[in-house]
Amino acid sequence: MLVSRSISMWSLPAIGCWYPCAFARFRVFCASSQLPLPPKDETLRTIHNSGVIACLRASSAELAMSAACAALNGGISVLEIVMSTPGVLEVLQQLLQDYPTKTLGVGTVLNIKDAKNAVKAGAKFLMSPTMVKGIIMGDIEGEFLYIPGVMTPTEVLTAYESGSEIVKVYPVSALGGIKYISALKKPFPHISMVASQGITIESTGDYIRQGASSVVLSDAIFNKEFMDKKNFDGIFQLSKLAASQAMEALEW
Structure with a gap:
């Protein structure tokens, strides 16, 4: 319980922002701890430690x-699979069997019905482009992490005060990109933020260094041309590069 309480009380990126060495030590402590975490906290820790959420449609x-x-x-x-993907829940369930150590969730969840079905199918986290009231108010049974979408400082604070341990800043590139994340973190260093929309693999490290806990990469990994031509080796290579870029930034 001590480790779980530490994660909810402290923002990992905020610690790194002020004192990188302390951040690094805290991350190592979390990763090496023998105490089991509740599923929700384990999901949050994995997101912090990965730096990248791949978004698939x-x-x-x-x-x-x-x-x-x-x-x-x-x-x-x-990995986040967008709700509009045909057979999304069946794909999720199969992936959960094939990759039991990965953290898999469903994105673009816009209503309670879809949220309940996703959690029932085994989603470890749900993500929305906005704050879905019923989800954020805890109207769904099950152990999952909810990442609501926010845009303004008011929305960031509202989501946090409603119980969100992490928020998705969307659409970040339209709002100013890296500079916007940096500006938001100044009044809210204690709130974990995922940067989402229009982010490239090359800019991943800059987002993390400016305070983002993680970034959502969609077309940057699931390149449209690669998807059309079923070039899965190309997607494999982009994934490898994205994971590497994130790790370098997190170690920094």
Whole structure:
């Protein structure tokens, strides 16, 4: 319980922001601890320790499955499958069987019904482009992490005060990109933020160094041309590069 309480009380990126060495030691302590964490806290820790959430949307369940496997085999540890993907819940369940150590969730969740179905299928986290009231108010049974979408400082604080341990800043590139994350972290160093929308693999490290706990990479990993041509080796290579870039930034 001590480790779990530490994660909820302290923002890992905030510690790193003020004292990088302390951040590094805290991360090592969390990773090496023998005390088991509740599933929700374990998911949060994995997101912090990975630096990248790969966001997958596909035109078919078969394409989603193959692309997801390529990304996970390439080193991605946190994968979000967009709710609009055909057969999303069946794909999720199969991936949970094939990759039990990975952290898999469902994104673009816009209503309670979809949220309940995703959690029932085994999603470890749910992500939305906004704050879905019923989810954030705890109207769904099950152990999962909810990452609501926020845009303004008011929304950041509202989500945090409603119980969110981490928020998704969206659409970040339209709001100013890296500079916007840096500006938001100044009044809210204690709130974990995921940067989402329009982020490239090359800019991943800069987002993390400016305070983002993690970044969402969609087309940067699941390149549209690669998806169309079913170039899964290309997706594998992009995943490997993205994971490497994130690790370098987190070690910094």
